[in-house]
Amino acid sequence: MDYAKYSLATYRLYDDKADFDKKALGIAVGLTVGSWTELPEAARAQMQQHLGQVVSVDVHEGEASQRYADITIAYPDVNFSRDIPALLVTAFGKLSMDGKIKLIDLQPSADFLSAFPGPKFGLHGVRDLLGVHNRPLVMSIFKSVIGHDLAGLREQFLQQALGGVDLIKDDEILFENPLTPLEARVEACMDAAREAEQTTGQKLLYFTNLTGSTFQLKANAKRAIAAGANGLLFNVLAYGFDALAELASDPDINVPIAAHPSLAGAIYPSQYHGMSAALLLGKLMRIAGADLSLFPSPYGSVVMPKAENLAVKEALLTPSLPQAAAFPVPSAGIHPGLVPLILQDFGPDVVVNAGGGVHGHPLGAAAGGRAFRQAVDAVKQGVSLEEHGKQHEELRIAIERWGVRTS
């Protein structure tokens, strides 16, 4: 059968005794036309194009509690509108509540995907903005932001920027507040960016946290941009993928958007429920238009297994989607001694993102940023961090502080 006009969903269903073929048929019919066998012949002819199809059922027998099937169902595109809420509600709305079932993947049709311009910049566009094409990027996160005034925030920003990082992002928990309101914050930080540029000679993107009420998001984004913001951080899952898609496709929001995985841990970690990280933080973020997607690294305290990490990366980079590739940003627990491992796992198209690994440097945040840049240089030059550290004090001290991890 030709599934060109269908969007496919793959589920993993755990059940110790279910007839998975029957279950699959129940999904295909129940989530589309509702009933089939009882329909009169004439009605069937009319309904055929709306009927879901069972693409495959792969049963994995095993101990009772670990018996599962991977089931792929094809949903006719004609049944739903070209937006992510419609796709998700169709494929996993009611079904999400039907036992031990996890949505592993979605393969939207070419027609569905054509409705999504995707990342406005993508990883290549972000590289173009920075003029950096030959190495991984380095991103730094504020150490702490709540309770700080503009002068304090500006100084933190400046120190990070002086270290030569490419990207600085707001903390995702920094909301509109009297101490550092959106536009004043952007102006202060971009001013610090310009100051740092005179020393470092390099460009920098500042991802301001985009917050507030849903229907004010576009206006807030445009306010931030008018104040000089050249990037936006967005807690996508708190607002839904469609909000991201609409922000990303707005021609006036002409800066890259970094998707924060906030709340994702409510959805991806369970074996039996939710959605896979690759779908949630990879494919859907990219389709919806994230230029960068942050997710928990496999190295730090907030952990995602490495196989899942690499699946997220693959979803962000694979050429099989029409949308531009998005930068993977494995986050949490990153220090300079991890850089060789990160580049080994993720390749050159990755953002090395650190908070404590920058600010915790014994010589301060600027030295922390430099240590990361030096670590990246070392890997590029095929030199060990220890060796490179002999000529580069910041890297040497970072290694003394955090060590080097090779696996």
Next chain:
Amino acid sequence: MDYAKYSLATYRLYDDKADFDKKALGIAVGLTVGSWTELPEAARAQMQQHLGQVVSVDVHEGEASQRYADITIAYPDVNFSRDIPALLVTAFGKLSMDGKIKLIDLQPSADFLSAFPGPKFGLHGVRDLLGVHNRPLVMSIFKSVIGHDLAGLREQFLQQALGGVDLIKDDEILFENPLTPLEARVEACMDAAREAEQTTGQKLLYFTNLTGSTFQLKANAKRAIAAGANGLLFNVLAYGFDALAELASDPDINVPIAAHPSLAGAIYPSQYHGMSAALLLGKLMRIAGADLSLFPSPYGSVVMPKAENLAVKEALLTPSLPQAAAFPVPSAGIHPGLVPLILQDFGPDVVVNAGGGVHGHPLGAAAGGRAFRQAVDAVKQGVSLEEHGKQHEELRIAIERWGVRTS
């Protein structure tokens, strides 16, 4: 300590060996000011009002994999804006990804809650609209909608309405489509409602499915209302709680909103991750302004344990929130023989909601609706369904078809 200016979050954390007190302190500091012990004295004085507080840590020792603690943290209101995304991102954004942790409850401060007008009608307002104050309501769901044209949909609506149900809702998977576009669908169904009213003499609310892109939701809602819709169904979790809050607080969207639990199964069922059903489908739906909240009943094929069901109900009804109480709508697998049990479990302020239990009636959907109304009457009169069925053919036949379940 006085937590009046704090919003509280309670988590259940599983860990076989963690020092839960230390963990709690890490959350309270890490998700607010970032660091504390290393701050100079002067900075502490300034930061004190922004610092999270550990309210309680209740450790439940047990077998390794089942060792857990319920931890309550107080987050200063001054740290976040008065919207649900800000509250969720603060309390569970990054933390959701930090091991086996489930968000059990949120207790927003009075000040935070005061920003939410909540349900515009609530359960009493919905009763007022219908003029029905002395019995549970009965809601009916279309049997199937995809692929049907306006005439087909109207006829389905009419049959349901003739059975005397109080509420009819769209299927949540009915999106904007050429066969039954929003306004034409509303007009056809409301026309059928008026036709039925001439027979039944009773009012009826029709909850049209509100879909489309996020930033068009208000316009779509107003189009539906202009066409005559007197209710809206909304897949809240596909768009985020804030979208609901803004729809509910818009004075021009002056019809009740029924929240569909679509996608909730990705979040509430896991023991170790996500959020409790009572928070997700109860408290947050009510604060955001749902007049009715649907959730999987403990009786049907799509199951939620009864204790969780009753916790959802409690969150929707409790007088401890300033927002109007919202109607609990336990759904899936409901037939007339379950009505005594539903009313026993939920009390009189409940919506008895059925799809198959209406349409599958051997005498058709109108008879199905009547059977439900007769079952409600029987309970009200303190008569058994079997006894009442002797005088009421539709109920008798429903009982023959589905039986009576008493526990």
